[in-house]
Amino acid sequence: MTWDAALDIAALVLILAGALLCLTAAIGLLRFRDVxxxxxxxxxxxxxxxxxxxxxxxxxxxxxxxxxFLIPIVLIQLATAPLSAHMIGRQAYRNGTIDRSHLFADELADSQRTPPAAGG
Structure with a gap:
């Protein structure tokens, strides 16, 4: 087996694994119930x-x-995915669409009880 054939097979396996992960992410978005x-x-x-x-x-x-060309694409995705998930999760918490009984830690509950200017 030549070096080019081995790289092509590795690329094929990586494409299939990446496509499978993207498919499971899409299915998870449709099937999961909570935010x-x-x-x-x-x-x-x-x-x-x-x-x-x-x-x-x-x-x-x-x-x-x-x-x-691909490095900035990956870096931008690594930077924006957690940020957008954090913003969506925080907004869902504020809207009350998250079941708070399933949360292990609830740091936002303390910040909502104490007014920002109270110094506490």
């Missing part, structure tokens, strides 16, 4: 799936300009 579970499905497998697909593209094309 924290949906946020987990929207961020973790989706980001890993995108990273695997970008890695497969880099292996398949074997070009440094392509790698230079």
């Amino acid at each position: 924290p579970s949906r946020l987990h499905a929207a961020t973790k497998p989706q980001v890993l799936g995108l990273v695997l697909i970008c890695l497969a593209i880099a292996l398949s094309l074997r070009s440094w300009p392509v790698v230079a």
Whole structure:
């Protein structure tokens, strides 16, 4: 087996794994009932799936300009997915759509009881 064939097989496996992770993320968004579970499905497998697909593209094309193009894509995804999940989760908490009995720690409850100007 040549080096090019091995890289092509590795790229194929990475594409399939990334596509499978993206598919499970989409299914999780549709099937999960509560907001924290949906946020987990929207961020973790989706980001890993995108990273695997970008890695497969880099292996398949074997070009440094392509790698230079893919690195910002991955970094932006790694930066924006947790931020958007945090904002969605916080808004769901404020709207009351999260079942607070299932939360292990509830730091926002303390901040809502104490007024911001109270100094506590």
